[in-house]
Amino acid sequence: MDSIKLTLPTKPEYVSLARLTIASVANNMGFSIGDVEDLKVAVSEACTNALNHSKNSDTTYDLTYVVENQKLVFTVTDRGVGFEPESVAMPDLNGKQLGGFGLFIIKSLMDRVEIISERGSGTSITMIKNLSTTHEV
Amino acid sequence: MSSKNINEMGKTNMVCIKGEIDIYSIEKFRDTIEKIIKTQAPEIILDCSELSYMDSTGMGVLIELRNKTKEMGQKIIMMNPRPNIKKLLTLTGVDKIIEVIDSPVN
Numbered sequence: 001m002d003s004i005k006l007t008l009p010t011k012p013e014y015v016s017l018a019r020l021t022i023a024s025v026a027n028n029m030g031f032s033i034g035d036v037e038d039l040k041v042a043v044s045e046a047c048t049n050a051l052n053h054s055k056n057s058d059t060t061y062d063l064t065y066v067v068e069n070q071k072l073v074f075t076v077t078d079r080g081v082g083f084e085p086e087s088v089a090m091p092d093l094n095g096k097q098l099g100g101f102g103l104f105i106i107k108s109l110m111d112r113v114e115i116i117s118e119r120g121s122g123t124s125i126t127m128i129k130n131l132s133t134t135h136e137v
Numbered sequence: 138m139s140s141k142n143i144n145e146m147g148k149t150n151m152v153c154i155k156g157e158i159d160i161y162s163i164e165k166f167r168d169t170i171e172k173i174i175k176t177q178a179p180e181i182i183l184d185c186s187e188l189s190y191m192d193s194t195g196m197g198v199l200i201e202l203r204n205k206t207k208e209m210g211q212k213i214i215m216m217n218p219r220p221n222i223k224k225l226l227t228l229t230g231v232d233k234i235i236e237v238i239d240s241p242v243n
Binding site: 012013015016019034037040041044045047048051052093101102104105108109 | 160190200220
């Protein structure tokens with residue numbers, strides 16, 4: 001079981017670095033092209049969430065990858081303002097409520113998602129993607 | 138993200154969107170489309186052939202701009218989005234409010 005930890009600056013220009021690293025890890029594990037794209041979206045959404053919830057004093061947030069047998073477990077942890085995951089409403093396509101897409105997408109694309117958040121202390125989003133048994137040629 | 142080749146095809150304005158749309162590039166994307174909205178073209182086609190990545194940040198702005206154009210009698214059309222982007226458009230239901238096409242409108 002290999003573990004990788006990155007500490008990223010709370011700056012939008014480094015979110016692409018999260019996508020690059022997860023693509024590299026997932027490719028090495030043998031994930032399909034489609035699954036790699038899904039993983040890139042999921043990590044990017046979680047990093048965007050970390051940036052949107054960061055406090056002025058937060059200069060970094062953490063991203064960890066744990067390469068397990070047949071699955072990739074990755075966690076984005078910030079020390080931001082926190083939120084109540086249950087209170088995030090589904091976005092309204094015709095209205096003004098456009099937030100909430102990120103979590104919805106993460107939950108749709110990943111096999112398992114766990115969110116731990118505390119007001120004022122930060123949020124930790126752990127996502128798990130299983131390595132599919134069907135392989136693309 | 139970069140954009141170029143803004144062509145006026147009669148009543149249609151087309152812009153080629155390249156690269157990635159995420160939290161870093163989103164304002165550039167918004168500014169680009171808002172400038173085209175100001176031309177009052179009834180149809181705005183976003184050529185997404187060379188757009189490699191877009192996430193919920195882009196979806197949110199697309200919806201916002203679609204709602205704005207709808208009020209002004211304009212229409213945003215996405216052309217040739219790649220499978221990864223098409224998947225997100227379907228997943229979020231954005232493809233139900235923004236027309237997605239595979240080739241230019243004649």
